């Protein structure tokens with residue numbers, strides 16, 4: 001009787017006694033065990049509550065995992081590049097749940113330039129992050145190239161992000177201490193496929209593609225917003241992604257620079273990658289092949305709305321810009337012809353490849369006409385025939 005004391009039994013103590021067959025009222029060892037048990041119980045209850053909020057039930061989570069396994073096998077050949085089914089995402093903030101996505105269905109086919117528009121807070125970034133494998137849904141499925149990625153673990157998701165997806169963010173997200181070319185090289189380091197020299201070459205080619213090869217050794221702070229975004233776009237293309245995800249790509253740029261970036265993106269999109277962009281900027285939708293609207297975590301409807309029209313000043317600036325590009329284009333053609341002297345004929349597509357996309361995408365007239373003009377102005381012994389330049 002010396003080292004025991006009777007306490008008033010609480011329901012928890014009763015539960016403990018029932019579960020363990022021991023008395024919960026003893027001081028000393030038993031009491032410690034009871035305290036331990038209580039702690040564990042408490043944690044479990046919190047965990048249970050969280051699981052319930054997140055996934056409705058354990059059963060549902062289990063079912064999602066099981067579905068994912070069978071989907072993976074079925075996903076070898078696929079009809080649509082991306083299929084999103086009944087997607088939900090609920091964030092937990094302390095004890096309150098925020099429903100960011102509330103049942104999104106979406107099908108995206110290869111080659112499109114999708115724009116998802118919606119007000120701030122409507123769930124656009126959340127949707128992109130899920131499609132891009134940066135986060136996992138609480139309910140629903142996402143198929144990328146026929147593979148259900150909604151229940152993959154972090155390692156598998158990281159691999160998909162690295163191999164199949166490029167990201168462009170509103171604030172560029174470049175590494176400030178690195179130069180433009182080093183920033184573009186970062187994803188190449190992670191995929192580890194190229195030699196050091198191969199990485200440099202590929203990065204330089206990408207910078208040329210966005211018209212920034214001459215700025216390769218500048219750090220982000222030495223570049224304008226538009227230039228930084230072009231570096232970010234080059235970086236997004238480093239691993240030749242099937243899908244490029246753009247979160248407000250022009251959100252931090254003035255409208256003129258925004259239009260230049262959009263022209264570049266449209267040109268890059270035509271080379272084959274599928275683009276999914278979100279914005280609350282109507283100008284982006286002018287460049288898209290398909291537009292979806294989002295509100296309160298749901299896609300509301302599909303279709304284009306009349307976007308922002310270019311003002312007269314913007315048009316004038318754009319005309320001047322394109323005239324300058326035409327001159328740049330001609331001098332690049334010259335450089336190319338000079339480097340390829342002695343050839344009897346050259347595919348025009350090869351000449352085009354040597355010219356930055358940003359220039360090609362912003363020309364006042366079509367490329368062949370400019371080439372023809374250059375031939376005539378300089379009395380070159382050359383003619384255009386079936387998309388080839390015949391040199392005599």
Ligand SMILES: Nc1ncnc2c1ncn2[C@@H]1O[C@H](COP(=O)(O)OP(=O)(O)O)[C@@H](O)[C@H]1O
Pocket residue numbers: 091092093098099100118119120121122123124125126127
């Ligand atoms: N990591 C997070 N934790 C908690 N709530 C979040 C988180 N991310 C987004 N949310 C909430 O989810 C909703 C949708 O956000 P978001 O997808 O960023 O919308 P948008 O990109 O359209 O502005 C908002 O209410 C936002 O506050």
Ligand SMILES: [Mg+2]
Pocket residue numbers: 124125126
């Ligand atoms: Mg956002």
